[in-house]
Amino acid sequence: MAYDFVIGMDVGKYFHHACVLDPQGRQVLSKRINQHEGSLRKLFDKFLANDAEVLVVVDQPNNIGRLTVAVAQAMGADVRYLPGLAMRQLSRIHVGNSKTDVRDAYVIAHAGLNLPDALRSVDRVEEVFLQLKVLNGIDEDLARAYTRLINQMQSALVGTYPAFEHVLRGQMIHRKWILHLLAKYGGPTKIRRVGKARLAAFARGHRARNPEPVIDAMLAAIHGQTVSIAGAEYAELGVAMSAKDALAKLEHRKEIEGQVLELIQDIPQTEILLSMPGIGPRSAAQILMTVGDMSDFPDAAHLASYAGLSPQTNQSGTSIMSNSPNRAGNKKLKNALWQSSFASIRFHERSRQFYERKRNEGKRHNAAVVALARRRLNVLFAMMRSGELYRDIPTAQEAAAA
Numbered sequence: 001m002a003y004d005f006v007i008g009m010d011v012g013k014y015f016h017h018a019c020v021l022d023p024q025g026r027q028v029l030s031k032r033i034n035q036h037e038g039s040l041r042k043l044f045d046k047f048l049a050n051d052a053e054v055l056v057v058v059d060q061p062n063n064i065g066r067l068t069v070a071v072a073q074a075m076g077a078d079v080r081y082l083p084g085l086a087m088r089q090l091s092r093i094h095v096g097n098s099k100t101d102v103r104d105a106y107v108i109a110h111a112g113l114n115l116p117d118a119l120r121s122v123d124r125v126e127e128v129f130l131q132l133k134v135l136n137g138i139d140e141d142l143a144r145a146y147t148r149l150i151n152q153m154q155s156a157l158v159g160t161y162p163a164f165e166h167v168l169r170g171q172m173i174h175r176k177w178i179l180h181l182l183a184k185y186g187g188p189t190k191i192r193r194v195g196k197a198r199l200a201a202f203a204r205g206h207r208a209r210n211p212e213p214v215i216d217a218m219l220a221a222i223h224g225q226t227v228s229i230a231g232a233e234y235a236e237l238g239v240a241m242s243a244k245d246a247l248a249k250l251e252h253r254k255e256i257e258g259q260v261l262e263l264i265q266d267i268p269q270t271e272i273l274l275s276m277p278g279i280g281p282r283s284a285a286q287i288l289m290t291v292g293d294m295s296d297f298p299d300a301a302h303l304a305s306y307a308g309l310s311p312q313t314n315q316s317g318t319s320i321m322s323n324s325p326n327r328a329g330n331k332k333l334k335n336a337l338w339q340s341s342f343a344s345i346r347f348h349e350r351s352r353q354f355y356e357r358k359r360n361e362g363k364r365h366n367a368a369v370v371a372l373a374r375r376r377l378n379v380l381f382a383m384m385r386s387g388e389l390y391r392d393i394p395t396a397q398e399a400a401a402a
Contacts (some may be wrong), residue, residue, distance in 0.1 A: 003053045003054060003055040003113075004022070004047070004052040004054065005022060005028065005052060005053075005054045006021045006054075006109050007019070007020050007044075007047065008021070008057050008105045008107070008108030008109025008110070008112060009033075009059070010059060010104040010105040010108060011060050011064050012035070013035065015035055016033045016034075016105075017102055018031055018032075018105060019102070019105035019106045019108070019109040020047060021112075027106070030102060030105065031043075035067065037067065040068060040071040041071060044072055044075045048075055055078045055079075055080060056072040056078065056079045056080070057079075057081070057109065057112035057119060058079065058080075058082070058122075059082055059104070060084075061122045062130070080116075080122060081119065081120045082111050082118060082120075083120060085328065086118045087107060090115070090118065094107060121295075121296055129292075131263055132264070132285050132288065135260050135263070136260075136289060138256055139253055139257075139282070142249050142252050146246055146249040149245050149249065150174070150242075152238065152242045153182065153238075153242045153243060154168075154169075154173065156235040156238050156239050156242075160229045160236070161229075161232070163224055164188050164218060164222055167214070167217045167221050175208070176206060176247070176250070177202075177206035177207065177208040179250075180243075180247065181199075181203070182240060183244045184202075184240070185236075185240070186236035186240035187232075187236035187240075188221075188222040188236070189232065189233060192219075192222050196216070199211075199215045199218075199219075200212055257281055257282060260282065264285050269288060269292075269293050270284055271389065272384060272388070272390075273287060273288070275389040275390040276379070276383070276390045278344030278348065278376075279340045280343075282336075283336045283337075283340045286332055286333065286336035287336050289332075290332055294385070304374055306329060306333070307330055308328050308329020308334045309329070309334065337373045337376070338370065341369050341373040342369050344372075345369075345372070351372060351376070354372050355368050355372050
């Protein structure tokens with residue numbers, strides 16, 4: 001679509017810089033605009049007069065860019081988003097290497113006029129997605145706080161009862177009955193006095209499955225240390241406090257998950273995403289927030305490249321030719337796809353078979369999960385395009401198709 005004006009907006013916390021180009025690429029305006037509805041309306045109204053077609057391109061559609069997007073859409077302008085990575089790459093083709101608002105706004109406007117394929121739609125930046133964005137930010141803060149509390153507990157225990165901490169290393173300390181145990185008793189000093197039978201009853205009271213081996217290992221570690229380390233009782237006090245806070249964070253995250261699930265039920269693509277094995281409410285919400293219905297991408301390969309799941313090819317003549325893991329891409333999308341693929345290995349037979357085949361080929365765990373995520377992305381893209389729910393193809397049918 002041909003536009004009468006393209007407005008590039010380098011958005012900021014208190015003010016933006018606008019650069020306006022005409023269809024021939026001539027700069028019509030370059031001006032600082034206050035982060036205020038009145039100022040934004042005055043700018044857009046000037047170029048939307050006489051039924052002109054105007055494209056507004058922002059470098060941030062969320063947070064500090066929300067007001068700009070909302071005002072532009074309300075006034076009838078088309079709005080697009082230039083991702084930060086694309087903007088940094090495009091800025092290199094322009095003369096100079098300075099980093100100023102004026103230059104950034106011009107780069108954004110130039111991309112909107114000449115490189116429409118570099119832009120992303122912001123149609124999904126509507127009320128429900130903005131609400132998801134807020135909830136996702138709260139959940140990320142809670143997750144970071146939870147991780148910090150777990151690290152504090154492990155640090156306190158490894159300095160006073162290293163053998164006991166060794167029993168709880170890895171995923172063991174994340175089990176809820178373990179956290180409840182630490183919240184109540186703090187550590188080895190009080191756990192030693194409880195006894196195996198009461199510990200087992202406590203664990204089963206918190207829905208633990210087969211806790212006896214873990215309890216035996218904990219008691220063996222406790223009785224194996226005969227020396228007392230100064231300050232251990234205060235360290236255990238801190239462990240109990242951190243465990244209580246960690247449990248509270250988990251409850252808060254569960255509450256957020258309920259809110260997310262309630263919100264995404266209003267989005268048509270949610271049912272499709274949740275039908276894929278391994279994708280839960282959080283993963284579905286993250287995928288919807290980053291790529292929406294995936295209509296911005298012509299095929300699954302482009303989407304995989306955007307997510308950073310495609311290998312990075314390095315080639316120059318015949319002397320250099322290699323494929324290496326892609327460290328770029330949208331980190332949140334990549335993490336959602338990786339985590340959901342990892343989860344599917346535990347209960348989805350077809351995913352587990354693919355994962356094990358890649359491991360047998362010599363791939364490490366992370367590489368095998370990435371390969372699985374890339375394979376599942378092809379299926380997910382086809383599901384979103386066709387509007388069909390996930391279904392496993394019968395083995396005989398799959399063999400015939402091959």
